[in-house]
Amino acid sequence: MQADFLFGEQFKYQSLQLALEGAKKLNNDWLLSAGLEWSESKLPDGFVKSNYNLYGDLEWLENVTVFDLPQQRTVLDKTRFIRSAYLQTQTELTDTLNLTMGLRFDGYNDIASKLNPRLALVYQPAEHHVLKGIYGEAYRVPSLGDLYDEESGLTQGNTSLRPSTIKSYELIYNYTGSDFFISTTLFHNDIADLIGFDSGDTVALANIAKSNASGIELEWRWNVTDSVRLRGHSTHLFENESEIKAQASLVPSEQLSPDNYMMTLLDWQIASQWQAQLQWSYRDNIAITDDHNTLSLLNASMVFLPAAGHRWQLxxxxxxxxxxxxxxxxxIGSSNGIAINELPSRGLAVSIKYSWHF
Incomplete structure (x- = not known):
């Protein structure tokens, strides 16, 4: 007898979190904030289920069955404890210059602990103008599945994984007027120990890459009239470089990302019950695609609110x-020995949505 092959995962996640936070104003110029946090998380249930015997001769079982014997766990029954603490101070150095400094410590029982600093200077020389300089560090630890995945059918965990880390630098200028806002950000990011798939003898997770990128971002909003608003943002990359392990199948970010990207939106409040939006986006060429062309797209929407709680959208x-x-x-495959790293997009698509909130 032939039947459709059904396969899935049955996970149960449990967590408990306790936190204590407080702030104290030491004097008119100093604000001190601090906090403590403790959490516990675990996966007491991590198995696969199917209507075929995955651990036998793949015979049909009629019903979907959970394979929940101890030796059939897909993610090991492990518990993670996290102890965190942070300290932050804010002070007015002068009438126009503010300083924020902070430290955060995260300690884990199953992965490396880390101390992350943050520093921000805010300078406001005039009413509508603000300059900011920001430095920060952060990290992402591997999940329980990343570390202890045994045989989920997707990949294999790696208990030797290191956390992914990032160091970021930003220089920001903001102008805020009555009807116009603009923000310009110069940025640089250093990312290390990115986690991804290692295409060695077995498909397993590993620290496979590091990258650095720098560029400029622009964000703006303009209230043209009481009913018409223009807003948008754009990004230009000065540098985008990555270093990837030879056996990893990850595509370098510089081949995936355009050097220039922008989006503009026109919001129009036609009447009290009618709203319209026109969205235009642009990017220059992407190296990994076959056509290497720039792309300009238009999207549109119309919203009708006939009564309270009712909403139609085209x-x-x-x-x-x-x-x-x-x-x-x-x-995702190969053709004549050439790797395929692209998918065809959807063409013109029209949707109508009705929602009722009560």
């Missing part, structure tokens, strides 16, 4: 029905 995506390819980070 949405049109890819208004001009452009044909283009979407890059993907992992190789």
């Amino acid at each position: 949405k049109v995506s890819n208004l001009l029905d452009k044909t283009y390819q979407v890059p993907v980070i992992q190789q």
